[in-house]
Amino acid sequence: MNIEQQLDFLSARAVDFIARDDLKKKLEKAAAEGRGLRIKYGADPSAPDIHLGHVVGLNKLREFQDMGHTVVFIIGDFTGMIGDPSGRSQTRKPLTKEQVAINAKSYQEQVFKILDPEKTEVRFNSEWCGKMKFDDVIRLTAHVTVAQMLARDDFSKRYAANQPISIVEFLYPLVQAYDSVMVEADLELGGTDQLFNLLLGRELQKVMGQPPQCVMTLPLIEGLDGVQKMSKSLNNYVGVAEPAREMYGKLMSVPDDLMWKYFEYILCWPKDEVQAMHAKVASGELHPRAAKDMLAQAVVKRFIGEAEAQSASEEFTRIFAQKALPDEIPEVVLPAEEIGLLVLMVQAGLVKTNGEARRLVTQGAVKINDEKISDPRMQVVPEDGMVIRSGKRGFAKVKLG
């Protein structure tokens, strides 16, 4: 690939790409010196599960690695320990050192499902932030003005709406920018919501006498509800470490309109292929369910394995299309004594409260051995192998003991 082709390849799927010319020069220089560029990516250690939303960016990082560059994966443990009050999660709790360490570990395990560990440098920002004295912080803050900060979209909106903005929130982008200086990033990658922070890194590097990093943003994809950004706190995410069936099932529940994005950004299908398939579905040539099955299987295959993907798909059809039972049902161990149905359901872990169990029974969502139950006051005598089904996806099998 020549330089222009490289640039095209590397900027595919990007929303913002700041300073293409800079990157071109950097690439030329790096090539001449026989080394790769340093691509920075920051991760928040408060949510230890990597989900498909992260994969959008990770895919890109992997492409950089495949082109010989190094990914500097920064775990924001320092910032995590302070607790970020930004956005709507105003009461985000500060993490302890232990939690951060645990989260960071699971982060790394999951991240290497996508990234090449050989070409990844994992850094914790406490490494330098922890050492800073208060006067270092003051010197750092002197580089940026309030007006600059208010340029950030969500700050200006919140300010205009009379919503609180904490000073710490001003510090966050600054810390992130400082990270860029410390690792001498050539390019920083992030979601579109990160644009301001990434650009601030560029500014700060300039002020501090470094060649400024290029900036690339990738879209934030919507989660399972099809509306909100995929995130753990909204519980609309698909984690890369989830069991195959779970992963498959979640993907099948994605709204149709969204699946094209998933094909493009998670599976990195070329745009024209995605469009071609979209057209087939639109014309009725391909059933949307079949397209989604393809998507779900491909994702499971990528993160878990081909065999698992296939069996997840088969089982899914069995359970939901043919309304059969899954081949593995969680067991509840019970004594052979009469027990109230509601209590049984709680014990089996099918529901959290009696009331919820009652609701399900009254609404005809509960079956014992394939027989619909409608009396919430029913007493059950547990039998070995008895199967309780609650709703579409709740199953429990009784084991006497």
Place this chain on the structure above:
RNA sequence: GGUGGAGUAGCGAAGCGGUCAAACGCAGCAGACUGUAAAUCUGCCCUCUUAGAGUUCGAUGGUUCGAAUCCAUCCUCCACCA
């Protein structure tokens, strides 16, 4: 430092002495319809041994036959002015 305002179920938001476990919307769950898509309709949605009972409306204490609603103190938050 001063002035004004707010704290109600997962979120948003009514209620401002009894008919309040608390309107309504969102989210969630289930049923019907389906492709575990969307849309739609119906029901549920604090807990429990549910024709009933028990705990709730920032906290504590009070007034009252009776308080989410009134009073006092406290805590938390916000805006404006300085």
